[in-house]
Amino acid sequence: MIFDTFSYFLLFLLPAALLFRGVAPSFRAPVISLFGAAFFIYFSLTTVGGVAGAFCLGLFLWEALVSRFYRPGSALCLLGIVQALVILFVFKYWNFTAGLVAGPGTSWRWTGAFLPLGISFFTFEFIHYARDRRENRTEAGGFWEYLAFILFFPTMVAGPIKRYQDFLPTLRSPTRDWANDFERGCTRILAGLAKKFVVADCMTSLTQHLNATDIARAERWILPFWLLAYAVKIYFDFSAYSDIAIGSARLFGMKVKENFDWPYARENITSFWRHWHMSLTRWLTDYVFIPLGGSRVATGRIYFNVLATFLVSGLWHGAGLNFVVWGLWHGAALCVHRWWTGLRGDCVPSTPVRWINWGLTMTVVTLGWAWFTMDLPTALLFYKRLFLG
Amino acid sequence: MNWLLRLKHWLEFLGGATDAVPRSFNGPGGWVLLAVWWMALVGLITLFCRQASKFIYIDF
Numbered sequence: 001m002i003f004d005t006f007s008y009f010l011l012f013l014l015p016a017a018l019l020f021r022g023v024a025p026s027f028r029a030p031v032i033s034l035f036g037a038a039f040f041i042y043f044s045l046t047t048v049g050g051v052a053g054a055f056c057l058g059l060f061l062w063e064a065l066v067s068r069f070y071r072p073g074s075a076l077c078l079l080g081i082v083q084a085l086v087i088l089f090v091f092k093y094w095n096f097t098a099g100l101v102a103g104p105g106t107s108w109r110w111t112g113a114f115l116p117l118g119i120s121f122f123t124f125e126f127i128h129y130a131r132d133r134r135e136n137r138t139e140a141g142g143f144w145e146y147l148a149f150i151l152f153f154p155t156m157v158a159g160p161i162k163r164y165q166d167f168l169p170t171l172r173s174p175t176r177d178w179a180n181d182f183e184r185g186c187t188r189i190l191a192g193l194a195k196k197f198v199v200a201d202c203m204t205s206l207t208q209h210l211n212a213t214d215i216a217r218a219e220r221w222i223l224p225f226w227l228l229a230y231a232v233k234i235y236f237d238f239s240a241y242s243d244i245a246i247g248s249a250r251l252f253g254m255k256v257k258e259n260f261d262w263p264y265a266r267e268n269i270t271s272f273w274r275h276w277h278m279s280l281t282r283w284l285t286d287y288v289f290i291p292l293g294g295s296r297v298a299t300g301r302i303y304f305n306v307l308a309t310f311l312v313s314g315l316w317h318g319a320g321l322n323f324v325v326w327g328l329w330h331g332a333a334l335c336v337h338r339w340w341t342g343l344r345g346d347c348v349p350s351t352p353v354r355w356i357n358w359g360l361t362m363t364v365v366t367l368g369w370a371w372f373t374m375d376l377p378t379a380l381l382f383y384k385r386l387f388l389g
Numbered sequence: 390m391n392w393l394l395r396l397k398h399w400l401e402f403l404g405g406a407t408d409a410v411p412r413s414f415n416g417p418g419g420w421v422l423l424a425v426w427w428m429a430l431v432g433l434i435t436l437f438c439r440q441a442s443k444f445i446y447i448d449f
Contacts, residue, residue, distance in 0.1 A: 004441050158446040180408070187423075188405025190430040196444070197437035204442055237445045247405055258406070262397070 002043050002157060003244045004193060012039050012153060017251035021178065029144035029171060032252075036151025040117060043157070048117045056116035059087060063126050064147040070133035070140065077134035084126040091119055096319035118157040120316060124283055125150055129164050131287060138165045145171060154248035158241050160259040160279035167254075174253030181250050188247030195240035203233035210370075212378045215385055223386045224366075230373050231366045235264060238277070267349075267357040269333045269364055270341075280313070288312050306338070307331040317372070322379055326371035333364050 002008055016035035020028055037057055044053035063080075070077045089097075092115060098108040129146070132138040141149070141164065149167050150156075175181055206229035209218065218226075242259035249256040263276035273281050292305040307328060314327020349357060370379045401407040402414065403426055414422065 003444065004438070158444065183423075184405050184408060186405075187403070187427070190427060190434065191404040193434045193438075194430045197441060198433050201437065201440050201442050204440070234445055241444050241446055243404065243406075250405075 002047060003241060003248075004196060007042070007046075011042070013248050013251065016153070017248075020174075020252050025172070028174075029142070029148040032148040032153075032171070033144055033151050036148070036153045036156060039153040040151065040156065044117050049114050052112075053114055053116050056119075059116070060122070060147065060150050063150060064143060067126075067129060067133070067146055068140070068143060070130060072134060072136035074134060077130045080130035081127050084123045084130070088119060088123040091115055093315075093319045121159050121161055122150055122156060124161050124280075124287075124316075125164075127287060128161075128283065132164065138163075139168070141168055152249075154245045154252075155256060158238075158245070159277075160242055160245065160256055161283050162256065162279070166257060170254040175255070176253065178253070181253050185247045185250030188250060189244050192240040192243030192247060195236045195243065200233050200237035200240060203229045203236075206230075207233050207373070210374055210378075210382070212381055215378065215382050218385070220385060220389055223382065227366055227370055227382075230369050231264075231362075234369065234372075235260075264362065264365075265358075266361060267354055268341075269330070269337050269361055272361055272365060273330070273334070280316075284309050284313055302338070303335045306334050310334065320375065322371050322374065322376045325376065325379070326368055329364075329368045329371055333368075 012035055016031060019035075020031050023031055037060070040057050040060070041054045044056070045051065049056065063084075066076075066080060066083070070080060091113070095109050095113055098106050098110075102108050129138070129149075133140065140146075145168060146164070148171060149162065149164055152162070152167070155162055206226050209215070209222075209226050210230060215223065239260040246256045246258070257279060259277060259279050261275040261278065263272050266272040266275055289305055289309040292308060293301060294305065295302050297305070308331075310327040310331030311324065312327070313330070314323040314325070317323045317326065370382050374382060395411070398407070398409070399411050402409070402411055410419070413419075
């Protein structure tokens, strides 16, 4: 929940934003860090992770300390990346991997497993900082500044995934137009809450049927509507979350980059991914796709790089085979689009063709959500019922 | 397609996603409209908040 609770607004957002605006510049980073730490502990205890989750605050403190030793070209940066990956693996993928390797009943399973709040997001920010320090693409900043970066609570739990280079200037010189920030920030937060409650949550009455029992019993014609409802729900849910995060940051006088830009209005899958969860797409491009060679390699290798990047994207979204298939589904779609664009050249499509392109893109994206929201056997049953009756 | 761009601009403004004020919004009437919009949003949120469910992207 978090963003739709009174405690978020009354205990954290308003006091932190007011204090941040009121204190001397040198105290801004400590204010964000301390409120971020309190936020992490409070919502770990009340929402995700419990007491053990709250103790994971130590990960942030350890990261902030170790990162002070990162230097351009240093091997310690690589160790920092490995450390972040190990943290993510242990908490998120241990049981998944143990189940794959040793079978579902293995004693290797971690029975008390839990997910620390926002682990998928904060580990990506750890990796970004370590890599960019190694490549000398960002300055080190101070201890409190880095702690404020990783503990900035509006974006801590589910992004948008920030970059230190973007965060530091806005932390040091937040905008001073308090009235405009307040009006725009509150409008954004209210719009986000309305999107979540009025649209996303209303779709639940349809999306709750996406389970094996209901799919097996349902009339065939209703199945696409359930999946379309999920497409609407996930967009309004996640973009609402990003709205509230960006609006909250605005109350501090800080601008966070956009995460969505009308993705469902796009006419091809490449454009869709440039406008859906943009902070993740940028992260995957910079830290997976380009290090693999990007698109400056042989054609076959480019396709491999795209598939590998979206395999990582799928796995990041969840430790399950359905997420692997979802990632590969989109990777394959991007490869097909790349191949088709190369074949077709630079001709400008006519209006009817553009509508067809949009329809195809929406079909691929919507069908893809089946892998995202259902486990593998259920998704396969859904497809079987949808296409074979 | 101009009307579509204008609609997009209005939606982005009403959603708080842009600082650029639509031309027809200027003047005191605009601020009244914004106040009405805020009240409408608060009303909708109050009306629908009882069915709230967890955000999908939390704890994954």
